[in-house]
Amino acid sequence: MTRLTIKKPDDWHLHLRDGAMLEAVLPHSADFARAIIMPNLERPVVTTADAAAYRDRILAALPEGQAFTPLMTLYLTESTDPDDVEAGFRSGLITAVKLYPAGATTNSQNGVHDLERVYPVLERMAEIGLPLCVHGEVVDPEVDIFDREAVFIERVLEPLRRRIPDLKVVMEHVTTQDAVEYVQASERNLAATITVHHLMVNRNAMLAGGIRPHYYCLPIIKRERHRQALRVAATSGDQRFFLGTDSAPHTDGRKLSSCGCAGVFSAPLALPCLAHVFEECDALQKLEAFASLNGPIWYGLPSNDESVTLVRHDEPQAWPERIASADGPVTLFDPTVPLHWALETQAGGQPG
Ligand SMILES: NC(=O)N[C@@H](CC(=O)O)C(=O)O
Numbered sequence: 001m002t003r004l005t006i007k008k009p010d011d012w013h014l015h016l017r018d019g020a021m022l023e024a025v026l027p028h029s030a031d032f033a034r035a036i037i038m039p040n041l042e043r044p045v046v047t048t049a050d051a052a053a054y055r056d057r058i059l060a061a062l063p064e065g066q067a068f069t070p071l072m073t074l075y076l077t078e079s080t081d082p083d084d085v086e087a088g089f090r091s092g093l094i095t096a097v098k099l100y101p102a103g104a105t106t107n108s109q110n111g112v113h114d115l116e117r118v119y120p121v122l123e124r125m126a127e128i129g130l131p132l133c134v135h136g137e138v139v140d141p142e143v144d145i146f147d148r149e150a151v152f153i154e155r156v157l158e159p160l161r162r163r164i165p166d167l168k169v170v171m172e173h174v175t176t177q178d179a180v181e182y183v184q185a186s187e188r189n190l191a192a193t194i195t196v197h198h199l200m201v202n203r204n205a206m207l208a209g210g211i212r213p214h215y216y217c218l219p220i221i222k223r224e225r226h227r228q229a230l231r232v233a234a235t236s237g238d239q240r241f242f243l244g245t246d247s248a249p250h251t252d253g254r255k256l257s258s259c260g261c262a263g264v265f266s267a268p269l270a271l272p273c274l275a276h277v278f279e280e281c282d283a284l285q286k287l288e289a290f291a292s293l294n295g296p297i298w299y300g301l302p303s304n305d306e307s308v309t310l311v312r313h314d315e316p317q318a319w320p321e322r323i324a325s326a327d328g329p330v331t332l333f334d335p336t337v338p339l340h341w342a343l344e345t346q347a348g349g350q351p352g
């Protein structure tokens with residue numbers, strides 16, 4: 001197959017940041033119609049009023065002609081007010097609430113230390129049908145960083161889902177076979193997003209032959225066996241798995257440091273990478289389900305009317321190595337292999 005037309009995809013996990021970085025990265029999500037916007041700004045998006053103001057800043061930063069709908073989320077804290085959450089949901093502004101275990105990832109220091117303290121919010125969410133997105137890693141320093149997702153399932157997620165079975169939960173950016181099997185075994189109210197980079201590379205890309213900080217993200221990239229499990233899940237057509245790029249830009253200065261930030265900036269080449277993966281798995285016919293259909297079904301939204309066409313070129317396509325922002329350069333995800341796919345609108349393979 002050399003051309004593939006699918007409904008316009010959505011990105012169910014995206015970091016757009018704020019200010020100069022927002023301006024720089026937002027045009028690179030133009031291949032997506034909608035995205036779930038992560039709330040972990042330096043000053044997190046905690047209240048409905050914060051989310052309304054952040055949505056306005058995103059819409060103000062949209063380039064002329066780019067149709068894009070930000071789906072806003074709230075950053076759950078131990079003082080989140082269930083009434084404010086419900087009001088945000090009922091007004092149509094809030095699509096999900098995000099749980100960051102305190103200390104688990106970028107800008108999570110205001111997250112949740114003690115889950116007990118947020119049960120009133122979670123119970124309200126279950127009542128009104130508002131989904132919870134989770135960064136699924138424990139922060140216990142005794143737990144090895146490569147095991148933190150698997151341990152989270154056992155210690156946090158399973159008890160939480162037993163206690164509030166009506167709560168709809170999305171396990172964000174799953175990275176392990178353990179998480180895939182846990183989602184597959186669930187009877188209801190559980191889904192997962194999968195990133196492009198976790199489908200493309202294993203931890204050797206980050207650690208073999210030299211340390212490559214641009215591959216450092218959380219949950220950390222795992223060994224090959226896990227990547228294979230993610231590929232099987234993503235290409236299966238199973239409605240519980242859908243695309244969340246977790247495109248998470250940081251300036252090179254903050255990545256290339258003795259204590260570098262976690263996050264991979266993948267938005268500009270997310271769809272060409274996905275086409276590459278699905279072609280390798282002989283599953284191009286399942287790409288639309290993963291990128292454009294399963295997410296809307298889970299969130300109870302219509303799929304997009306527009307479509308996009310991916311074209312397979314004979315020659316490998318080129319992307320810039322980095323983009324500029326007023327805060328400094330931001331390096332793109334390096335897929336490590338030549339990519340032959342590009343969006344049809346991307347003349348010469350340049351990102352739209
Ligand atoms: N994935 C990451 O490594 N980083 C994300 C946070 C997150 O999604 O955990 C970020 O905001 O930089």
Ligand SMILES: [Zn+2]
Nearest residue numbers: 105135218219
């Ligand atoms: Zn996360």
Ligand SMILES: [Zn+2]
Nearest residue numbers: 015038246248
């Ligand atoms: Zn993220």
